[in-house]
Amino acid sequence: MMKQSVLYAPTLKEAPKNAEVKSHKLLTRSGMIKQTAAGVYSYLPLGHRVMKKIEAVVREEHDQIGCSELIMPALQPRDLWDESGRWDDFGPALMRLKDRKERNFCLGPTHEEVITDLVRDVIDSYKKLPLALYQIQTKYRDELRPRFALMRGREFVMKDLYTFSDSQEDLERWYERVSEVYTRIFKRVGLDTRIVASDTGDIGGDQAHEFMVMSEVGEDTITYCEACSYAANQEHSGLDDGDECPECGGRITTAMGIEVGNIFKLGTKYSESMNAYFTDRDGKRKPLIMGCYGLGVSRTLMAAVEQHSTDESIVWPKAITPFDIHILPLALNDDEKRETSEEVQTTLGAHFDVLYDDREERPGVKFKDADLIGIPYRVVLGKALEEGKAECIDRYTGETELVPLEDLVAFFQKKIA
RNA sequence: CGGGAAGUAGCUUAGCUUGGUAGAGCGCUUGGUUUGGGGCCAAGAGGUCGCAGGUUCAAAUCCUGUCUUCCCGACCA
Numbered sequence: 001m002m003k004q005s006v007l008y009a010p011t012l013k014e015a016p017k018n019a020e021v022k023s024h025k026l027l028t029r030s031g032m033i034k035q036t037a038a039g040v041y042s043y044l045p046l047g048h049r050v051m052k053k054i055e056a057v058v059r060e061e062h063d064q065i066g067c068s069e070l071i072m073p074a075l076q077p078r079d080l081w082d083e084s085g086r087w088d089d090f091g092p093a094l095m096r097l098k099d100r101k102e103r104n105f106c107l108g109p110t111h112e113e114v115i116t117d118l119v120r121d122v123i124d125s126y127k128k129l130p131l132a133l134y135q136i137q138t139k140y141r142d143e144l145r146p147r148f149a150l151m152r153g154r155e156f157v158m159k160d161l162y163t164f165s166d167s168q169e170d171l172e173r174w175y176e177r178v179s180e181v182y183t184r185i186f187k188r189v190g191l192d193t194r195i196v197a198s199d200t201g202d203i204g205g206d207q208a209h210e211f212m213v214m215s216e217v218g219e220d221t222i223t224y225c226e227a228c229s230y231a232a233n234q235e236h237s238g239l240d241d242g243d244e245c246p247e248c249g250g251r252i253t254t255a256m257g258i259e260v261g262n263i264f265k266l267g268t269k270y271s272e273s274m275n276a277y278f279t280d281r282d283g284k285r286k287p288l289i290m291g292c293y294g295l296g297v298s299r300t301l302m303a304a305v306e307q308h309s310t311d312e313s314i315v316w317p318k319a320i321t322p323f324d325i326h327i328l329p330l331a332l333n334d335d336e337k338r339e340t341s342e343e344v345q346t347t348l349g350a351h352f353d354v355l356y357d358d359r360e361e362r363p364g365v366k367f368k369d370a371d372l373i374g375i376p377y378r379v380v381l382g383k384a385l386e387e388g389k390a391e392c393i394d395r396y397t398g399e400t401e402l403v404p405l406e407d408l409v410a411f412f413q414k415k416i417a
Numbered sequence: 418c419g420g421g422a423a424g425u426a427g428c429u430u431a432g433c434u435u436g437g438u439a440g441a442g443c444g445c446u447u448g449g450u451u452u453g454g455g456g457c458c459a460a461g462a463g464g465u466c467g468c469a470g471g472u473u474c475a476a477a478u479c480c481u482g483u484c485u486u487c488c489c490g491a492c493c494a
Contacts, residue, residue, distance in 0.1 A: 013443060013455065014429050018487050038486065092418095093493065110494080144418070144492060158494055201493075210494095219493085262494065296494050330453060364454040371454090382453060391453095 001349030002323065004357040009046050011369045021217045023305035024149040026314055030372040039146025039154035046373060047301070049322035051157065054297055054304075055136050057188050057319055058159050061181045067132040067161055072114045074138060078104035080113040083274045095140040095154070107140035112270050112292060115162045120276035123288060126166040129278065132174065134161035136297060148217060150302035151258065157297040165289040166280060175207075175265055178293045182211050182261050185295070190304050190317025193260065196222055197232040205266040205292075212257030213303045222257045225250045258303045259296070266290040314374025315395045323355040324416050326375035330363045330382035341381045344390060344405060348379070351409050352416060377415060379408070 015025035032047030081087035095107040163174040193211040223239040224231035227250025243252040271287035329341035380391040
């Protein structure tokens with residue numbers, strides 16, 4: 001249970017003028033994030049809670065398929081990037097800096113180099129494979145143009161997973177498995193994704209796919225077939241509206257999408273350049289076969305708001321809501337009703353994550369703030385208290401029910417469990 | 418990095434063309450009133466007008482430079 005009076009959630013009546021897209025306006029107005037510099041944001045308590053919820057889903061799903069979590073440094077020495085050749089190849093998007101002794105470092109935009117360095121001394125036999133390691137970490141990219149708040153930041157939170165296999169077949173299996181897990185994760189956090197074929201870009205490798213959330217504010221153009229399941233990033237396919245589908249000859253359509261995840265079959269690019277070899281069953285030294293899989297956590301948050309909101313309010317998907325239930329006591333100046341309200345808060349708080357709006361504010365203020373904050377279930381304690389009831393609002397359906405106070409726990413157990 | 422726009426109180430902004438005491442709404446403080454969708458009344462606090470230089474008796478306003486931010490494009494989780 002959290003009292004709203006002590007929660008730092010500075011809501012705004014008006015959106016700052018630099019906010020353009022709906023999700024940016026709402027995240028700012030609801031007091032979830034605050035800009036610190038272009039493309040750099042602070043996550044305030046509510047936004048942080050949502051991030052942790054998303055991360056929890058990501059962790060659960062990854063652990064379930066045998067991945068283990070670790071954490072690698074954001075600050076990385078140039079040497080490793082010289083080994084892979086990416087100190088030069090990555091270009092100006094690599095955030096570079098020097099220490100006091102003039103040694104070169106970068107802030108990691110991704111961790112292929114570090115993870116390869118991490119395992120190469122240890123993984124010397126096929127018996128130690130496969131291996132799947134992931135982290136959830138802040139990444140840095142010196143973007144030419146950050147935009148739409150968390151959509152394209154210069155600092156952002158990403159989950160990155162790396163797999164090491166002793167055969168192409170094993171890599172294929174991981175690729176498939178992670179692909180399924182991604183679809184499941186996005187579904188759980190309330191996003192419908194479409195898997196599209198893509199280029200491998202700077203990361204390198206043989207094959208790659210992206211997970212796209214269809215949205216007007218997306219930065220990528222997706223080409224897909226109206227007849228079959230063919231879908232690809234337009235950069236990759238080169239197709240355009242009205243073209244013929246390369247798979248079935250059907251008609252191609254385009255749409256905008258937000259890239260929330262990507263998966264790459266890296267192969268041996270990093271293991272060869274960085275000398276990460278193992279000894280196989282046949283006694284031969286072979287380079288580790290790698291895969292890497294990114295999932296934009298902060299971007300997922302942004303996409304979720306974009307998909308689950310109106311201009312004035314958010315309704316968080318269950319899995320990532322900052323709280324389960326928002327209690328709005330409207331009769332705090334009536335001693336009897338205030339006591340009853342506090343009892344309700346204690347009872348519900350014992351079973352659910354509850355936000356209790358104990359502020360001395362007028363009802364209108366509480367309602368508006370609650371709409372912005374976006375908690376899906378709301379309990380209004382006001383007039384109906386006289387009949388021993390609470391107004392329970394299911395914001396997914398918009399339905400309101402008068403529920404006797406003693407039935408509240410059971411009522412929400414049905415909804416939330 | 419090219420093209421466009423904007424920096425005035427915590428937020429939204431007026432004033433700038435035509436130089437002359439920096440104004441409003443929201444928010445904040447105090448008192449009163451109100452109490453189911455951002456109430457009302459009264460009294461307050463809060464500003465190096467992004468920064469630096471220049472022109473001028475005088476600059477938020479004109480000129481130059483610079484920084485920051487946003488949008489479009491080229492590059493990308």
